[in-house]
Amino acid sequence: GESVGLHLPTLSVQEGDNSIINCAYSNSASDYFIWYKQESGKGPQFIIDIRSNMDKRQGQRVTVLLNKTVKHLSLQIAATQPGDSAVYFCAEIPAGGTSYGKLTFGQGTILTVHP
């Protein structure tokens, strides 16, 4: 069935390092991808999005890369800070089919940043 999954469930980095969080998706009809950050006890916070007609999009300290050939998505965080420690989820929204408009999440990656 359709799914969005993550390669690495946990990631530990040192403050100042760059972090890369990966995500695999299986629905080739997905048109839109979003990365969320979720801190303990809070709702998911929108970080950055990318449409399927793009390969790369940059924000403030974050970059999302989309490889449609292998159905892979990644989130790069530059100069990771302790405040970046959280669970990161990728999510997809199909543009058509029976799941049109359905926002589907992966299991998440726990990012821990050590001072």
Place this chain on the structure above:
Amino acid sequence: EAEVAQSPRYKITEKSQAVAFWCDPISGHATLYWYRQILGQGPELLVQFQDESVVDDSQLPKDRFSAERLKGVDSTLKIQPAELGDSAMYLCASRSPAKAFFGQGTRLTVV
């Protein structure tokens, strides 16, 4: 900055009781979602609205859960009767037409 509002933030209820959660989406957002998130897992879709119409409620346990969005704006999710296994975070999100934003959620504990 506009936000998705949810209430209450926390709710403790006894099993077999009824409980309701409220969500006010960002103004103008036609699509509204309710999710359930168990600790350590990703959010799972319960119901998706487009304006006042249900688009997808295939994962909603309809014997005890109900959701409505009567005027296509705010929405209510109800559980009756609550069971111990319903303890989770209930999240509301809205989208129009691209970015989807979440509220802070309601943490439900059934005792």
